[in-house]
Amino acid sequence: MSVTSFDHVLSPTSLGALTLRNRVVMVPMGTEMGDRDGHLTEREIAYYAERAKGGAGLVVTGINAVTNDFEMINEGLGRVDSDAATPGLTALAAAVHAVGGAISVQLTAGLGRNINVVDPDNPPISASDNGHYADPSVTCRPLERAEIKVIVQRFKEAAARCAEAGIDAIDIHGHTGYLIDQFLSPVWNRRKDEYGGSVENRCRFAVDIIRAVKVGAPGLPVTFRLSVDHRFEGGRTPAESIEIALQLEDAGLDMLMIDEGSYEAMDYVFPPYYLGDNCMLGSVQSFKNALSIPVLGCGNLTAERAEQAIAAGEMDFAGIGRALIADPEWANKLADGRRDDIRPCIRCNQLCVGNAFVGRPLGCAVNAAVGFERERVIEPADVEKHVVVVGGGPAGLEAARVAAVRGHRVDLYEREERLGGVLWPAATPEFKKELRSMIFWWERQLAGLPVTVHLGTEIEASSPALADADAIIVAAGSTPLVPPIPGLDGENVIEVVDAHLGAELGERLVVCGGGLSGADFALEKAQEGHDVTIVEMTDAVAADLLLINRITLLRDLAEAGVTVLTGHRVTTVDAEGVVVDGPDGESRVDADTVISAFGVRPATGLAAALESRGTVIAVGDCVKPAKVGDAINAGFEAAFAL
Structure with a gap:
């Protein structure tokens, strides 16, 4: 429009x-x-x-x-x-x-x-x-x-x-x-x-x-x-x-x-x-x-x-x-x-x-100043610092923005060739387009601030880029969880993040893992016309999603024709699909492509390697995988305190 x-x-x-x-x-x-x-x-x-x-x-x-x-x-x-x-x-x-x-x-x-x-x-x-x-x-x-x-x-x-x-x-x-x-x-x-x-x-x-x-x-x-x-x-x-x-x-x-x-x-x-x-x-x-x-x-x-x-x-x-x-x-x-x-x-x-x-004061996933309108006014710092932010996901982007607004000189390093971290693949469905809007918003804000963005740059504890940093904010994100399931390394298996980013998919999909990432991916692909089945070990899909949102998700999954197998555990993956163990015993789910969406674990390596240095603050999923609002608020708070 x-x-x-x-x-x-x-x-x-x-x-x-x-x-x-x-x-x-x-x-x-x-x-x-x-x-x-x-x-x-x-x-x-x-x-x-x-x-x-x-x-x-x-x-x-x-x-x-x-x-x-x-x-x-x-x-x-x-x-x-x-x-x-x-x-x-x-x-x-x-x-x-x-x-x-x-x-x-x-x-x-x-x-x-x-x-x-x-x-x-x-x-x-x-x-x-x-x-x-x-x-x-x-x-x-x-x-x-x-x-x-x-x-x-x-x-x-x-x-x-x-x-x-x-x-x-x-x-x-x-x-x-x-x-x-x-x-x-x-x-x-x-x-x-x-x-x-x-x-x-x-x-x-x-x-x-x-x-x-x-x-x-x-x-x-x-x-x-x-x-x-x-x-x-x-x-x-x-x-x-x-x-x-x-x-x-x-x-x-x-x-x-x-x-x-x-x-x-x-x-x-x-x-x-x-x-x-x-x-x-x-x-x-x-x-x-x-x-x-x-x-x-x-x-x-x-x-x-x-x-x-x-x-x-x-x-x-x-x-x-x-x-x-x-x-x-x-x-x-x-x-x-x-x-x-x-x-x-x-x-x-x-x-x-x-x-x-739950009776807690109003907050906001993207605006950490909500409820703290007087306390969290971003003002110039007394002393300009060189702040290095490692990771261009939601926590790192917000940390870089706030640190720069405070007047610090910021270098932001992202190993991929684009900013956004997990937000970028998560935002591929039309119904989650506002996540991508957030990335564009951060890019626009950073362009007018003293922030140098380094894309395609991997940072390690020994990297020269960290040598003169007065403060390092580590927002290294998370890594996919890969359980020891036979066949999970097969050619027909794609990790859910890669699947979001345009990997070639077959007509029939099995999504292994019914957390929010897997469920949203399943909905997106079903709405595009794929035949999709979710296999989830627990008794609920997207169990940690707020009930209000989950009501719509479950209704949309049903309307899109997604088959949901809760209480089922993936035991084997092969070229024809997956074998699952459920309440009625073992069964097969045939599929052309198997999506691995078993969750993530924190990428703690860099923060741990830097713990002996001066001001090092770990934020976001590299501390504990959580929702995007937790990451953004953590990035704000880390930079606001500098």
């Missing part, structure tokens, strides 16, 4: 009575940076302010509970259910306004059947007697009419606190199958009173909330985030969601945020790289046509598609989420004509969603 300017994305606009400098909206995402009581901390405020400073027209916080009257609030979850929240809200508004931004607070009625922690003495609440999402043996208690009215009142009170604190807008959390969504959806709402049955009745709870917020915070625009397609059998479809949206508009809503998914289709809530670019824009145009209020589109949204959609009148606002975690200057870089300098989000969900799911 050829887009040379982003005039429509960056054009000033209004949201209700609020003037915004552009149409870039940082959509709500939880941070887990609040204190134990769910109140804003300086760390969290700095995180939001950095995105406002980077040019986003409107920054929206993660969810904040308005009440704990009927549902336990998980420790650390944001909350504005008392005046104790007001000082933090005031500080947040001041910090965002100081950098020319606008701030919205997302309010939630609660999680209902999606609540994380079930109190055995206090059943979860819901619209009806639904089973708990994670434990269907737990039955939710339908809210009583009087309790519904209490929650509506709490929204009014919470909105008033936000207005008093100087917050600019209010967003209502109505998606993902949480409590409000449970009222909106017939799959969860089987009530016989005025809150159930017809679309109008099922919308009554949400409509009353919008009106209450308008009363509590007069003049503040109110937005609503709605899952227009639940993406599971029996869930809501876009056609019904338009009827709901019209009810919300009539209640006084100022803008509708359109997204998709539910806990039953979790991958659409946090779309991984498998879902590709712009994966939620399919129905946005229909909502734009049906409503008179603005609509926002999101979902792995690229800058180019956002510009095209706004210019064509498909939508009014660009909802940018994880891309603003990866690069808070997303909007400013577009405005400055620096599109290629935007650090790509690789949509791995590793340290953003992954951290949040």
Whole structure:
């Protein structure tokens, strides 16, 4: 898609009575940076302010509970259910306004059947007697009419606190199958009173909330985030969601945020790289046509598609989420004509969603400053050093970049003829193209810094290149694990990295090893038309992959026709394929090409040989093979400390 300017994305606009400098909206995402009581901390405020400073027209916080009257609030979850929240809200508004931004607070009625922690003495609440999402043996208690009215009142009170604190807008959390969504959806709402049955009745709870917020915070625009397609059998479809949206508009809503998914289709809530670019824009145009209020589109949204959609009148606002975690200057870089300098989000969900799911503060695989916006400001070092970085993979590239930004003179040595390390072969599938974008991004950054890149150069402990180094960062990566299996050295056997890089493959493939590397390779080749079988010794493919991503991977493998043999061990490889031992004994899997994807082990040799020297820091897979985000963060931290 050829887009040379982003005039429509960056054009000033209004949201209700609020003037915004552009149409870039940082959509709500939880941070887990609040204190134990769910109140804003300086760390969290700095995180939001950095995105406002980077040019986003409107920054929206993660969810904040308005009440704990009927549902336990998980420790650390944001909350504005008392005046104790007001000082933090005031500080947040001041910090965002100081950098020319606008701030919205997302309010939630609660999680209902999606609540994380079930109190055995206090059943979860819901619209009806639904089973708990994670434990269907737990039955939710339908809210009583009087309790519904209490929650509506709490929204009014919470909105008033936000207005008093100087917050600019209010967003209502109505998606993902949480409590409000449970009222909106017939799959969860089987009530016989005025809150159930017809679309109008099922919308009554949400409509009353919008009106209450308008009363509590007069003049503040109110937005609503709605899952227009639940993406599971029996869930809501876009056609019904338009009827709901019209009810919300009539209640006084100022803008509708359109997204998709539910806990039953979790991958659409946090779309991984498998879902590709712009994966939620399919129905946005229909909502734009049906409503008179603005609509926002999101979902792995690229800058180019956002510009095209706004210019064509498909939508009014660009909802940018994880891309603003990866690069808070997303909007400013577009405005400055620096599109290629935007650090790509690789949509791995590793340290953003992954951290949040286990209660750890938000991080980022490609941006180690997330959550440390004040502490990890890269500033010139007191003394210039000569830094040698060995290895041009993700850890080495990030270490070289950060060391050079600090003002050090950097020599980067890579034994291959290209940069990227394992990222280069890993990025061959279309669904992982953002990994390759990261390599191009690093190359562009290094080109403008005091970094000399030496390709095709093997470094050993005795190499003269290390002689005058003040610090050596070893990012030597890993080596393939080759188990002692007869025939694994045969001519029809190709290591998975080489297979990614254009080796000649037969029609029938057996991938020996169902880790992420093997599984992604299998998916790529099956989508190209190969007949692929994965043989995995354990009982699960890609077992260490984040569940949200794994849901999509397993579905895509099945749709692509990949045969998956878990609980099977490869015992022999021959010219006709492999022999495996499984639950039913020994069997054969015929194949033209056998792919060795048994994993990797750290390349520790160089770091061990250099341990007697001065400042030597080993980072990345040569310490312990891990995910790309761990390598990038380790490279950052090593160079930042010099």
